[in-house]
Amino acid sequence: MVADSAQILPGTLDLLILKxxxxxxxxxxxxxxxIGQISGQALLIEQGALYPALFRxxxxxxxxxxxxTSENNRRAKFYELTxxxxxxxxxxVEDWNRLATAIGSALAAQPExx
Amino acid sequence: MKxxxxxxxxxxxxxxxxxxxxxxxxxxxxxxxxxxxxMERSGLSRDQAERRAxxxxxxxxxxxxxxxxxxxxxxxxxLIHDVHISLRTLRKSPGFTTAAVLTLAVAIGAxxxxxxxxxxxxxxxxxxxQPHSLYVVGRANDNFGYESYPNYLDLRDxxxxxDGLAVNxxxxxxxxxxxxxxxxWGYEASGNFFDVMQLQPYLGRFFHASDEHGPNSxxxxxxxxxxxxxxxKDDRGVVGRTIQLNKxxxxxxxxxxxxxxxxFIAFSGDFFVPIVNQEQVDGESFLNVRGRRWVSEVIxxxxxxxxxxQAIADLNSIGAxxxxxxxxxxxxxxxxxxxxxxxxVFGGAVRAFLTALMLLAGLILLAACANxxxxxxxxxxxRSREVALRMALGSSRRRILRTLFTEAILISLLGGALGLWxxxxxxxxLNVWRPFPEFxxxxxxxxxxxxYVVALLLSLVSGFIFGAxxxxxxxxxxxxxxxKQGSNVRAGRQITGRDLLLAAQITICAVxxxxxxxxxxxxxxxxxxxxGVDPRNAMxxxxxPSRAGYGGDxxxxxxxxxxxxxxxxxxxxxxxxxxxxxxxxxxWNNTKVYTDQTADLRPANAATEVVNYSVSPxxxxxxxxxxxxxxxxxxxxxxxAPRVAIVNREFAHRIFGSEASAIGSxxxxxxxxxxxVVGIVQDGKYTxxxxxxxxxxxxxxxLQSPSNEACLVIRSSLDPQQLGGAIRAKxxxxxxxxxxxxxxWTSEMNGAMFAPRMAALSLGVLxxxxxxxxxxxxxxxxxxxxxxxLRELGIRVALGAQRWEVLQAALGSALKLLALxxxxxxxxxxxxxxxxAYIVYQATSRDPFVLAGVVLAMAVxxxxxxxxxxxxxxxxxxxxxxRED
Numbered sequence: 001m002v003a004d005s006a007q008i009l010p011g012t013l014d015l016l017i018l019k020x021x022x023x024x025x026x027x028x029x030x031x032x033x034x035i036g037q038i039s040g041q042a043l044l045i046e047q048g049a050l051y052p053a054l055f056r057x058x059x060x061x062x063x064x065x066x067x068x069t070s071e072n073n074r075r076a077k078f079y080e081l082t083x084x085x086x087x088x089x090x091x092x093v094e095d096w097n098r099l100a101t102a103i104g105s106a107l108a109a110q111p112e113x114x
Numbered sequence: 115m116k117x118x119x120x121x122x123x124x125x126x127x128x129x130x131x132x133x134x135x136x137x138x139x140x141x142x143x144x145x146x147x148x149x150x151x152x153m154e155r156s157g158l159s160r161d162q163a164e165r166r167a168x169x170x171x172x173x174x175x176x177x178x179x180x181x182x183x184x185x186x187x188x189x190x191x192x193l194i195h196d197v198h199i200s201l202r203t204l205r206k207s208p209g210f211t212t213a214a215v216l217t218l219a220v221a222i223g224a225x226x227x228x229x230x231x232x233x234x235x236x237x238x239x240x241x242x243x244q245p246h247s248l249y250v251v252g253r254a255n256d257n258f259g260y261e262s263y264p265n266y267l268d269l270r271d272x273x274x275x276x277d278g279l280a281v282n283x284x285x286x287x288x289x290x291x292x293x294x295x296x297x298x299w300g301y302e303a304s305g306n307f308f309d310v311m312q313l314q315p316y317l318g319r320f321f322h323a324s325d326e327h328g329p330n331s332x333x334x335x336x337x338x339x340x341x342x343x344x345x346x347k348d349d350r351g352v353v354g355r356t357i358q359l360n361k362x363x364x365x366x367x368x369x370x371x372x373x374x375x376x377x378f379i380a381f382s383g384d385f386f387v388p389i390v391n392q393e394q395v396d397g398e399s400f401l402n403v404r405g406r407r408w409v410s411e412v413i414x415x416x417x418x419x420x421x422x423x424q425a426i427a428d429l430n431s432i433g434a435x436x437x438x439x440x441x442x443x444x445x446x447x448x449x450x451x452x453x454x455x456x457x458x459v460f461g462g463a464v465r466a467f468l469t470a471l472m473l474l475a476g477l478i479l480l481a482a483c484a485n486x487x488x489x490x491x492x493x494x495x496x497r498s499r500e501v502a503l504r505m506a507l508g509s510s511r512r513r514i515l516r517t518l519f520t521e522a523i524l525i526s527l528l529g530g531a532l533g534l535w536x537x538x539x540x541x542x543x544l545n546v547w548r549p550f551p552e553f554x555x556x557x558x559x560x561x562x563x564x565x566y567v568v569a570l571l572l573s574l575v576s577g578f579i580f581g582a583x584x585x586x587x588x589x590x591x592x593x594x595x596x597x598k599q600g601s602n603v604r605a606g607r608q609i610t611g612r613d614l615l616l617a618a619q620i621t622i623c624a625v626x627x628x629x630x631x632x633x634x635x636x637x638x639x640x641x642x643x644x645x646g647v648d649p650r651n652a653m654x655x656x657x658x659p660s661r662a663g664y665g666g667d668x669x670x671x672x673x674x675x676x677x678x679x680x681x682x683x684x685x686x687x688x689x690x691x692x693x694x695x696x697x698x699x700x701x702w703n704n705t706k707v708y709t710d711q712t713a714d715l716r717p718a719n720a721a722t723e724v725v726n727y728s729v730s731p732x733x734x735x736x737x738x739x740x741x742x743x744x745x746x747x748x749x750x751x752x753x754x755a756p757r758v759a760i761v762n763r764e765f766a767h768r769i770f771g772s773e774a775s776a777i778g779s780x781x782x783x784x785x786x787x788x789x790x791v792v793g794i795v796q797d798g799k800y801t802x803x804x805x806x807x808x809x810x811x812x813x814x815x816x817l818q819s820p821s822n823e824a825c826l827v828i829r830s831s832l833d834p835q836q837l838g839g840a841i842r843a844k845x846x847x848x849x850x851x852x853x854x855x856x857x858x859w860t861s862e863m864n865g866a867m868f869a870p871r872m873a874a875l876s877l878g879v880l881x882x883x884x885x886x887x888x889x890x891x892x893x894x895x896x897x898x899x900x901x902x903x904l905r906e907l908g909i910r911v912a913l914g915a916q917r918w919e920v921l922q923a924a925l926g927s928a929l930k931l932l933a934l935x936x937x938x939x940x941x942x943x944x945x946x947x948x949x950x951a952y953i954v955y956q957a958t959s960r961d962p963f964v965l966a967g968v969v970l971a972m973a974v975x976x977x978x979x980x981x982x983x984x985x986x987x988x989x990x991x992x993x994x995x996x997r998e999d
Contacts, residue, residue, distance in 0.1 A: 049615075074144055077140075077144070
C-alpha cells in the first residue's frame with residue numbers, strides 16, 4: 001500500500017478480486033492482503049477503490065456476502081464466489097492468458113522473424 | 115440470475131436505504147479496525163494505529179458515494195429525486211404552474227375530444243365480426259346507397275362476390291306494447307340481414323331468410339338492446355309476446371346484442387322488422403316498384419379472395435343486365451363500394467370536417483407549446499444564477515437539463531391528465547346529446563383505450579417540445595461570467611419570431627371573438643325577425659292517421675275531427691293543419707311550377723321552383739301568417755271545386771310580375787293541372803335555414819291535395835305543459851291508438867337553428883381556446899421581459915421612476931403587441947362576418963355591442979395575462995435587488 005507499487009491495469013481489479021476470493025471466503029481487508037500476498041506484493045490496491053468494486057460484483061451476482069467473525073474476533077463481511085462468479089473467473093483467466101500470450105509473443109518478435 | 119441479482123440490489127437499495135447505508139458504514143469501520151490491528155502488531159499504540167488506518171483509507175464519504183452508485187438503480191432513484199425537486203419548485207410558483215397546466219389541459223383536452231370523435235366515427239370499424247370485409251354497395255354515379263327492392267333482389271341472387279347481400283331501410287312506426295302507441299324508429303331489414311352480419315342474438319332469436327314468404331308474411335320484430343333495456347326493463351319474458359306496430363300485430367323474436375344498434379353509427383333505432391312487411395310499417399309498399407330507389411343500404415361481406423375491384427366488376431355486369439331488361443326504370447347502374455358506419459352520403463364531409471378539426475387541434479397544441487416554451491425560457495432566465503451556481507459546484511449540464519425536462523414533463527402530464535378528464539366528460543356528454551329531438555340521432559363517441567394512449571403521447575411529446583425551448587439558453591450558460599457580472603443580458607429590441615407568432619395568435623383570437631359575438635347577436639335577432647309565421651305560443655302535433663289503421667277518405671275525416679276536438683280546448687284560439695311539415699322544418703317539399711302559357715312541361719321549361727304546402731283554411735291564422743290580399747280557403751275548396759292556391763308575395767312577383775295581376779290568374783303544376791291564385795300572403799322563411807334567399811311558396815287546400823302525415827298547428831296562450839296534456843287527452847278520446855308527437859313550435863325550430871347555433875358555439879369554443887393561448891403567450895412574454903430587466907427596473911425605481919413608468923417599461927412591448935393584434939383581428943373579424951351571414955341569419959358586425967364586446971374581451975385578456983408580471987414589476991425593491999447582485 002505504498003505509492004511505488006505497480007499500477008494495476010484498468011479492468012483487472014475485478015479479476016484479481018474474483019481470484020482472491022476463489023481461494024476461500026474473505027473480508028474486504030483480507031482481499032487486499034491476499035492480492036498483495038499472491039502477487040508477491042507487486043500489485044497493491046488502493047483501499048478506497050476496493051469497496052465500490054465489491055458492491056458492483058455483488059450486484060452482478062458474481063459474489064455473495066455474509067457477516068461473520070474474523071480470525072482476530074472482529075465482525076466483518078465475508079465475500080465468496082457464486083456459481084456465476086466461478087464461471088466468470090474461468091472465462092476471465094482464459095481471456096487474460098490468451099491476451100498475455102499474444103502480447104508476450106508480439107513483444108518477443110525479432111527483426112529477422114518479420 | 116444476474117438480472118435477479120440486479121433487481122434485488124436495486125430494490126434493497128431503494129427500499130432499505132438506511133439499512134444499506136448502515137451496513138456499508140459498519141463494513142468500512144470493520145476494515146479500518148482490521149487494518150489498525152495489523153498496525154498495532156507492528157508496534158503502534160491503538161489510538162495511533164486507528165488514526166493512521168483512517169488517514170490511509172482516505173475520504174470515506176467518497177467511497178460510500180461510489181459504493182452507492184455501484185449498487186445500480188441510479189436512474190430510478192435520480193428520477194424520484196428530480197420529481198421531488200420539480201414538485202417543490204412548481205409549488206413555489208403557483209401562478210406559473212396553474213397557467214401552464216391549464217393551457218396544456220385545454221390544448222390536450224381539445225385534441226382528445228377531436229381524436230375521440232375521429233376514432234369513434236372514422237377509425238373504429240363497425241362492431242360486427244370481420245368488419246374489414248364488410249362493404250356498402252352504392253351507385254358510383256351519385257355516390258348514393260339507395261336502391262330499389264327488385265334491383266336488390268337481382269344483385270343478391272346473381273352476384274358471385276359476396277357472402278350474402280343484405281338490405282336495411284330506416285323506418286318510423288307507431289309502436290304499442292300495451293301502454294298506448296308511441297313513435298319508434300328502426301330498420302326494415304332483409305331476412306338474411308343478421309346472418310350476413312354474422313351476429314348472434316342477445317336474447318331469443320333473429321329472423322332469417324327462411325321466414326320470408328312474400329309481402330307481410332313475417333310479422334316479427336327484433337328489439338335493439340337499448341329499447342329493450344329502457345322500455346321493457348330488461349324483462350327476459352318479452353320474447354314471444356305480441357306488440358302492435360301501426361295497429362298490426364308483430365311477435366317479438368328476440369333482442370339484438372348491446373354492441374350492435376344497426377349499421378348507421380349515428381342512428382339509434384329501436385327495432386328491426388323484416389322488410390317484406392314494409393307495407394304495414396310504411397303504409398304503402400314499394401317492394402315491387404323497380405324504379406323507386408328507397409332502400410337505404412345494401413351491405414355485405416366480400417368473399418375471401420375476392421378483391422373489391424372484382425366485386426365491383428361483378429356488380430356492374432349485373433347492373434348492365436338489369437338496365438337492358440328494364441330500360442324505362444333503371445339507368446346508370448354502375449357501382450362503388452364504401453365502408454359502413456357514417457352514412458356514405460355524409461362520409462366524405464364528416465371525414466373532411468373531422469380531419470380539419472384534428473389539424474386545427476394539433477396547431478392549437480403546437481401554439482400552446484410555443485407559448486409554454488417562452489414561459490419556460492423566462493423561468494430559466496430567472497434561475498440562471500441558480501443554474502450557474504450548481505454548475506460551478508460541479509453539477510453536470512446533463513443533470514441540470516434533466517431537472518428542466520422533468521419539470522416540463524410533470525407539467526405536461528398534469529395538464530394532459532386534466533385535459534383528458536375534461537375531454538372524456540365532454541365526450542360522454544356528446545354521447546347522450548340528441549341534436550334533433552324528433553330524430554333518434556346521436557353521436558356515439560365513447561372514449562376507448564386509443565384516446566387515452568393518444569392523450570398520453572401528446573402530453574409527453576408536448577412536454578419535450580416546450581421543455582426543449584430553454585435548452586440552448588442553459589447550454590450557453592457560463593457559470594463564471596454569470597456569477598461575476600449577474601444577468602445583465604440586454605433586453606432585445608429586435609422583433610423575434612416568437613413575437614410574430616404571438617401577434618398572430620392574438621389576431622386570430624380577436625377574429626374568433628368578433629365572429630362569435632356577431633353570430634350570437636345574429637342568433638338572438640333572428641328569433642325576433644320576420645319569419646312569415648309566428649312560432650311563439652304555437653304547438654305542433656305531428657300525426658298520421660294511416661299509422662292507426664285509417665285509409666282513403668277516413669284520413670281526411672279523422673284530420674277534421676282532430677282539428678275540431680283541439681278547437682274545443684279552452685284557451686285555444688285557432689287550430690290549423692299543414693300537410694307533412696310546417697315551415698322551418700328540417701324536411702320540406704319543393705316542386706316546379708309553370709306559367710299558364712307553357713305547353714311542354716319538361717323540368718327545363720319550369721318558371722320557378724317553389725316550396726309547397728297543403729293547408730286547412732284555418733292554417734294561416736293558426737300559424738300567424740298574414741293575408742295581404744284576396745281570400746283564404748274555405749272547406750268548400752274540395753275535390754269537386756275548381757283548383758285554387760294561395761301564394762306568397764315572392765311567388766306573385768316571380769310569375770305574374772305584381773300582386774295585383776296575380777289574383778285571379780292561373781299557373782300550372784307538373785301534372786298540367788291549372789291552378790287559380792285566390793290569395794296572397796306575406797313572405798317568410800320555409801326551409802331549415804333562416805339565412806335562405808327569399809323563396810316562392812304556394813299553399814294548396816288540404817282537401818284538394820291530401821296528405822296522410824300532417825301537423826296540427828294549435829295557437830294558444832296556455833302553458834305548453836298544460837296544453838300538451840289537454841291535447842293528449844283529446845286524442846285519446848278520439849282514438850287511443852293514434853300516435854302523435856307533440857312539441858312547441860319553438861323547440862321544433864331547433865332544427866332550423868342548428869347550423870347557426872353550431873356556428874356560434876364552435877366559434878365561441880375556438881375563441882376561448884384562442885383567448886387561452888393568447889393569455890399564456892402574453893403572460894410568457896411579459897414575465898420574460900420583467901425577469902430579464904429586473905435590475906434595470908430596480909435602478910429606475912431607485913432613481914425615482916413612477917409606478918406607471920415602471921409598468922410601461924416592463925410591459926410596454928407586450929401590451930403594444932396586444933393592441934396591434936386586437937385591432938387587426940377586429941378588422942379581419944368584421945370582414946369575416948360577411949361569410950358568416952350565409953349561415954347565421956342577420957349576422958352583422960355593424961353593431962356597437964359587438965365592437966364594445968371585442969374591445970372589452972381583449973382588455974380583460976390583457977389584464978389577466980399581465981397581472982402577475984405587473985405585480986412583480988411593481989414589487990421590485992431596489993435595495994434587495996442591488997444587494998443580491
